[in-house]
Amino acid sequence: MFDAATRLLARIDIVDIISRFIPVNKKGNNYVALCPFHDDTNPSLSISPDKQIFKCFVCGKGGNAINFVSEFEKISYFEAARRIADMVNFTDPAFEKEKYVSPQDVKNEPLYKALNDLATYYEFCLLTKEGDEAIKYLENRKINQDMRKKYRIGLSSISGSETITYLLNKGHSIKTIKDIGILGGSLDKPFDVNQGRIMFPIHDQEGRVVGFSGRIYKQGEKTAKYMNSPETPVFHKTSILYNYHRIKSIARNVGYVYVLEGFMDVFALNEVGIESVVALMGTALTKDHINLLRMLNAEVRLCLDGDDAGQSATLAMTKVLDKANLAYTIVDNKDDKRDPDDILKAEGKEGLVRFLNNLVDKSTFTLNYYLKHNPLSNLKERKDFVNSLLPTIANLKSLLDIDDYLNKLVKITNFGRSTLEAEVAAYKNRQERDQKYERAIKVDDRLLTKREISKLQLAEQTILYQMIHFPEAVKFYNANVKTFINDFYQYIAQYLTIVKKEDDEHVYANIYNYLNSSLLEDERKKYYQDEVMYLEENDKTKSFNQNKLNDALRAINEEKESYKVKIIEEEVLSQTSDPIEKAILAEHLRKQRRERLNKKAKDAKGGSN
Known part of the structure; x- marks a missing residue:
C-alpha cells in the first residue's frame, strides 16, 4: 500500500485534487480556501503546491492529498487513495486487487x-x-x-x-x-x-x-x-448512472459529461456522436452519483426534460452540485418541452447538437426559471433569493450583464431597481471591510505554534531537519547518532534512513503517507501527524550545516551523560529511607555535580585558548 500510494502522490497535484472538492484561490506561492473541517468564514486552509501538503491554521487538520480526501469523505486512507487513483485514471495492482476481492x-x-x-x-x-x-x-x-x-x-x-x-x-x-x-x-x-x-x-x-x-x-x-x-x-438505482462504465475515460479526455433523464436520451446523443453521456435511473441526484461524477474530473452538463418536472429537478440538482463543489453548466431549453430523443426525431442531428451546445450558468438558469415560475411567495423568500445572487452580480465585469441581471430581479422580486443596486453596493462594501479586517487580525502562524522544548529535543530536532533535506546528514546520523531518544523523531529518522529516496521532492507529503500506511495505533498515528505538522511549520532549513550537526551531537551526548548521572543519583538516594542520611547524600551529590560542571567549563575555556 505504501509504495502504491507513494507512486500515486508522485503523479498528482494536491491543488488539483483539493479543488475538486472545495473552491481554492491562489495567494502568493500557495493556495487558500475555507476549511471544510470547521466552521470557517475567513480562508484558513493553506495548500502548498511546492510541498504537496495542506494545513488549516485554525483547526489543525493537515497532510497530503490522500489525507484531505480521507478527512473530507470520511473514509479510510486506503479508500481515499483508491478514489484519487480512479479520479486521475491511475492504475496499480495494490488498488485493483482490493477492489475485486471484497467479501x-x-x-x-x-x-x-x-x-x-x-x-x-x-x-x-x-x-x-x-x-x-x-x-x-x-x-x-x-x-x-x-x-x-x-x-x-x-x-x-x-x-x-x-x-x-x-x-x-x-x-x-x-x-x-x-x-x-x-x-x-x-x-x-x-x-x-x-x-x-x-x-x-x-x-x-x-x-x-x-x-x-x-x-x-x-x-x-x-x-x-x-x-x-x-x-x-x-x-441500487440511487447509486447507478446508466452508461457510466463506458464513458469514464472519454469524459476525462473531452472534459465534460451530459447528465440526462433516461437511457433513450443516451442513445439519441450517441446517434449525433456525443458519447460522454450518463442517465439517471429515475431518481434525484444522490451522494453516490456525486462521487461517481467527481471521479471524472469533467464539467457536468445538466440536460433534463424541458417540462416543469424536469426543470424543477434541474434546479434541485444545482443545489446538490453546489454543495459538492462540482463544476457544471445547464442546457437552456428555451421553453422547449421536448427531450433529446424527440428533438433528434424532429430536427435531426444538427438540431440536437445546436440544442445541446446552448449552455448557461446556474445564475442565468435560476433567473430564467424564476421568471417563468415565480414561486417566491413571501418577503423572506424574495430577500433570500436576492441575497443568493448578490455574489454573482457583484463579481460581474460587464455593465451590460449587471443591467440584465438587475432587470430580471426587478421582475421576479418586485423590489425597486434602486433598492437592488443599493444592496449590491452594500455587499461589495461588506466584502472590502471583511478583507481589511482579515488582514488586520492576521497573526503570524509561527507564533501560534511556538512551544518550549528541552535541550536534548532541540538538538535531535536540529539533526532531523538536516536529515529531511540532505543525504549527508543521514550519513552523519547513521555514523554518530544511530538512534534518537524522542520516539517520534526516531520514527521519522527510520523513514529517512531506510525508506526515503534521495530524489524525493515532496518529503513531508511522503512522511504523511508513511505514517498513514503504517500499523501504528490510531491515537499514536494522530499524535505523530500533529508533530509532522509542527515540524513542517517551523522548518527553516536552507543549507547543509556541518557545524550545526556537530554542536547538536555534542549536546545530545552531554544530555545523555546527564541523564545517566541522574539515574545513578536516584538509585543512590533510594538505598536509604532515613531523611537525614538522604539529605546528606543529596548535598554530597550536588557538590559532585558542581565540581563536574566547573571542570567542564574550565576544560572548555582552556580549549578555546
Missing part, C-alpha cells in the same frame, strides 16, 4: 454471473424470429444494429418460462434467479416477469450487469411502459 463481491458473484448470462440470453432472443418486431421498433427509434450490440440490447421472450429454464440449465439456482429480481409465478410454473419486453441491461461502474429496464414495444399493450429491476443485493 461482498465474493458473496454476490453468483448474482453477477446469472445477470450476465441473462443479458446474453436476451441478446440471443432478439435475433430470433420472435425478435423481428422488436428490431423493427428499435430501428424506428434510430437504434441500429451497432448500437444494439454496443448497449447489449435484447428481448425477453414472451414465453417467460423458457428464460428460467435457460438459467437453470446454466447452473443457476432458483434462489439466485429470485435474488436477481426476475422470478415470477410459482415454483411449479416459474416465469420471467419481464416476458415480452425489450431489455436494456444496466451496468455498475465496473461494467458488471446489475439489473435491467424492460420496455413494451407492441401497440395496444395495457401495462406499464417501462419496468425496472427491483432493488437487489447488487442493484
Whole structure:
C-alpha cells in the first residue's frame, strides 16, 4: 500500500485534487480556501503546491492529498487513495486487487454471473424470429444494429418460462434467479416477469450487469411502459448512472459529461456522436452519483426534460452540485418541452447538437426559471433569493450583464431597481471591510505554534531537519547518532534512513503517507501527524550545516551523560529511607555535580585558548 500510494502522490497535484472538492484561490506561492473541517468564514486552509501538503491554521487538520480526501469523505486512507487513483485514471495492482476481492463481491458473484448470462440470453432472443418486431421498433427509434450490440440490447421472450429454464440449465439456482429480481409465478410454473419486453441491461461502474429496464414495444399493450429491476443485493438505482462504465475515460479526455433523464436520451446523443453521456435511473441526484461524477474530473452538463418536472429537478440538482463543489453548466431549453430523443426525431442531428451546445450558468438558469415560475411567495423568500445572487452580480465585469441581471430581479422580486443596486453596493462594501479586517487580525502562524522544548529535543530536532533535506546528514546520523531518544523523531529518522529516496521532492507529503500506511495505533498515528505538522511549520532549513550537526551531537551526548548521572543519583538516594542520611547524600551529590560542571567549563575555556 505504501509504495502504491507513494507512486500515486508522485503523479498528482494536491491543488488539483483539493479543488475538486472545495473552491481554492491562489495567494502568493500557495493556495487558500475555507476549511471544510470547521466552521470557517475567513480562508484558513493553506495548500502548498511546492510541498504537496495542506494545513488549516485554525483547526489543525493537515497532510497530503490522500489525507484531505480521507478527512473530507470520511473514509479510510486506503479508500481515499483508491478514489484519487480512479479520479486521475491511475492504475496499480495494490488498488485493483482490493477492489475485486471484497467479501461482498465474493458473496454476490453468483448474482453477477446469472445477470450476465441473462443479458446474453436476451441478446440471443432478439435475433430470433420472435425478435423481428422488436428490431423493427428499435430501428424506428434510430437504434441500429451497432448500437444494439454496443448497449447489449435484447428481448425477453414472451414465453417467460423458457428464460428460467435457460438459467437453470446454466447452473443457476432458483434462489439466485429470485435474488436477481426476475422470478415470477410459482415454483411449479416459474416465469420471467419481464416476458415480452425489450431489455436494456444496466451496468455498475465496473461494467458488471446489475439489473435491467424492460420496455413494451407492441401497440395496444395495457401495462406499464417501462419496468425496472427491483432493488437487489447488487442493484441500487440511487447509486447507478446508466452508461457510466463506458464513458469514464472519454469524459476525462473531452472534459465534460451530459447528465440526462433516461437511457433513450443516451442513445439519441450517441446517434449525433456525443458519447460522454450518463442517465439517471429515475431518481434525484444522490451522494453516490456525486462521487461517481467527481471521479471524472469533467464539467457536468445538466440536460433534463424541458417540462416543469424536469426543470424543477434541474434546479434541485444545482443545489446538490453546489454543495459538492462540482463544476457544471445547464442546457437552456428555451421553453422547449421536448427531450433529446424527440428533438433528434424532429430536427435531426444538427438540431440536437445546436440544442445541446446552448449552455448557461446556474445564475442565468435560476433567473430564467424564476421568471417563468415565480414561486417566491413571501418577503423572506424574495430577500433570500436576492441575497443568493448578490455574489454573482457583484463579481460581474460587464455593465451590460449587471443591467440584465438587475432587470430580471426587478421582475421576479418586485423590489425597486434602486433598492437592488443599493444592496449590491452594500455587499461589495461588506466584502472590502471583511478583507481589511482579515488582514488586520492576521497573526503570524509561527507564533501560534511556538512551544518550549528541552535541550536534548532541540538538538535531535536540529539533526532531523538536516536529515529531511540532505543525504549527508543521514550519513552523519547513521555514523554518530544511530538512534534518537524522542520516539517520534526516531520514527521519522527510520523513514529517512531506510525508506526515503534521495530524489524525493515532496518529503513531508511522503512522511504523511508513511505514517498513514503504517500499523501504528490510531491515537499514536494522530499524535505523530500533529508533530509532522509542527515540524513542517517551523522548518527553516536552507543549507547543509556541518557545524550545526556537530554542536547538536555534542549536546545530545552531554544530555545523555546527564541523564545517566541522574539515574545513578536516584538509585543512590533510594538505598536509604532515613531523611537525614538522604539529605546528606543529596548535598554530597550536588557538590559532585558542581565540581563536574566547573571542570567542564574550565576544560572548555582552556580549549578555546
